[in-house]
Amino acid sequence: MALIIAGERSGVGKTTVTLALLSCLSRRYRRVQSFKVGPDYIDPMFHQRVTGRPCRNLDPVLTSETYVQACFKRHLNGVDYALIEGVMGLFDGASGRDDVASTAHIARLLNVPVLLVLDCSRLSRSVAAIAQGYCCFDQSIQVAGVVLNRVGSDRHLELLQDALEPLQLPILGVLRRQDSLTIPDRHLGLVPTDELTFLDQLIDQLADIGETCFNWERLLPLLRAEIHDLTVTNQPLNTSVTQSVTRIAIARDRAFSFYYQDNLDLLQQLGAELVPWSPLGDTTLPEDVQGLFFGGGFPEVFAQELAHNIEARQAVWNAIVQGMPTYAECGGLMYLCQQVTDFEEKCWSMVGILPTEAVMGKRLTLGYRQATALQHTPLVLMGERVWGHEFHRSQLTASPEHPLFETRGYDPKGKVGIEGWRMHQLHASYIHLHWGGTVDIPQRFLKCCQQFNPN
Template sequence: MALAIAGERSGVGKTTITLSLLAVLRQRQLSVQSFKVGPDYIDPMFHRYVTGRACRNLDPVLTSEAYVQQCFAHHTQTVDYALVEGVMGLFDGATGVDDTASTAHIARLLNLPVLLVIDCSRLSRSAAAIALGYCSFDPRLQFAGVVLNRVGSDRHLELLKAALEPLNLPILGVFRRHDDITIPDRHLGLVPTAELPVLDSLIKRLANLGETCFDWSRLLPLLKAQSNSPPPESTTVSSQSPITLTLNSSPQRKGLPTSNPQPPARIAIAYDRAFSFYYADNFDLLEQLGAELIFWSPLTDPGLPAGVQGLYLGGGFPEVFAAELANNQAAQQSVRQAIQAGMPTYAECGGLMYLCEQIVDFAGQSWKMVGILSATANMTGRLTLGYRRAIALHDSPLLPAGSETWGHEFHRSALSAKSALPLYQLRGYDSDSLMYLEGWQSHQLHASYIHLHWGAHPEIPARFLTRCLEFGELQN
């Protein structure tokens, strides 16, 4: 059936509870597939670290309701157990008007029972009022029970149990207050897994706690991966899953080759501590469309891998590693020359910042970057956050002029110069009014702060690969 792990608000410990559940299942040598509601990159890194399987994002704004259902069904076919970590509070979604893209929305789409995590650190009897309110707010939801987190003492637990007893809502987990169990964070969320040398010991401790803090006799059957009955608001799901789409299977799409390229297009993927924000589904689609992915490090490698026809620079924390990036001038020169030569390049957020002339970090220190864009990326205290409807103003390696797509913006930097040839007109989630022009298009470069999930739009990576193959032919 699987479970949706939800919080009554942000910061109640959803990720810690989720990691504890995953760690116990893996400690028992059970296969488990995890999912994350929303566009987040960092929580899925922790899931993958524990399970050994790529965590999948479930975001109906960036993809579609049908894609969310297909993705979940596809990736739970071959595992023993599955769970979905929610986002923010249970009913918090893309706007404050409804619960679109919230944990509640995903739970209804997938017909999943909800396990509600309550932070009990500053309440006792009121926990029952919170639980009752959440359980009755949307009668379409099923609730498996609650997890009481940050319980202070035996007496505190007695009060909580007494208050919850009339609700007949099972208490499926009790976690005491452990101030020493924390995952450090920074300006865009948790510190990624690659930067935490003590993560193994933390996960082991969460597994040991989870063995004794959860009611496994009740939980294990709920986490069992199996087909769910169609939910009331289920959308019609096509028999052709976008996960398994190949170029061969959709020759009718304009501009797509009708056979896989021989040899395959080789795409250089920047992947290291500075660049790690990628959706696993994007990688899957590139490979299924005939690409060979070559991972390299702008931090440590002397340049791009040999024989590549395309470049993908994802998001991450280039501002944190700006000194190391600046010191690797050979890699910068290799990237600059490739883009100037017309290599199709997709750079989003952190990748965009890397292509600027310089990054000015939070301390005000300036670091030289690739310089293909005549702009400076300045770190600020202002968070730019939200879903964006992006309308392409010009042809790029990913999108034709006039096309629309949904993306997500999440950064604390701003560019000091505007592009002479911006990529997008941006509009908000619930507004048709123009927000601003954004992005850079030059040579065969598509650079933007907007993060894209290609799951429901395989024509985007297909167009990118077509451009890469054309570039490769010109080089031969």
């Protein structure tokens, strides 16, 4: 079994509760595995920093229900305890009309109980109505108990306990208001772990809180990494297309850090050697690489440093012009533009391969996308449909003459758009892809890289 942390809504403290549990578990035990529901990059960074193990994303839209089950089962092997952090409110799904891809969906799919986090900062007796509503809304969801977050005083706690007592719903945790316990955020969520100098102290503080605020006697049996009533057959991975090691330069620094661990694992299993390099600090590409991989991140925050590293920008430009297969997602796409205009309206030169500019703004582009390829690239075939996710506050000043994708939102009646660039052997798009359900994509990319010959 494992436990899934759900909230009544976004912002109730799911991440704080999850990190407190993980910090305390990791202090006591070595083998703790975490998971995150949905298309998230930053929360998994915090999980990994606490547990020392990569967090795994569980997203049935980007992959499939079968893949979610297989991923969960695979990564429970060899661990003692497991914890899943949910997304938004318990029943909030991708469309808003049902609970597909919600925390509840994953709880049913994996047959795991829910620990419901309630924000009690402006509640007393009403907490019982909220808790009862969540418990009764879907009888197939097992609510194992609640965590009362942001409790103000002993008197406040007494009122909450009295209100919940008739429901016979276990209170498995009580977190007092912690004004000093804050993780800074910015325009796309929490500030990533590599930028926080005080993170080790924060983890220790969370572990100390976790020792005293949770009912561990009741929680530990729920958190044990055991699988019940989940029958999944793992499909063997066909690695026949990769008969030799393929060196891929992967941008990994403060500006580029958004990668699904499963994608990196697939590349390595298929025969790739991932060679980290920094567009911020390195002046050349790694030697003897046959492909480039730029994930998302925050190039707008570090645009000045990226612009000043002229040697790195020129090296990337030369490699792409020579035909080196290159995959760039979101922030990676921005880095390949002519320039980036930051939130202060300052313009910074970038690689310059794409004939467009990325301009930061207030508008948030967010949501799942079904993308149909309009041409062949090193990753997709013309006519192929893939599910991806967009999450950015930048807009491009020019559209591609020959777009890469036709896109549609999760709602099939939604607006149709075009986006993405295909130049040389470059696949650049705002759309983040998870390859768990589409192994053909990394296989094509590596095969294309193997064929690259700069001479």
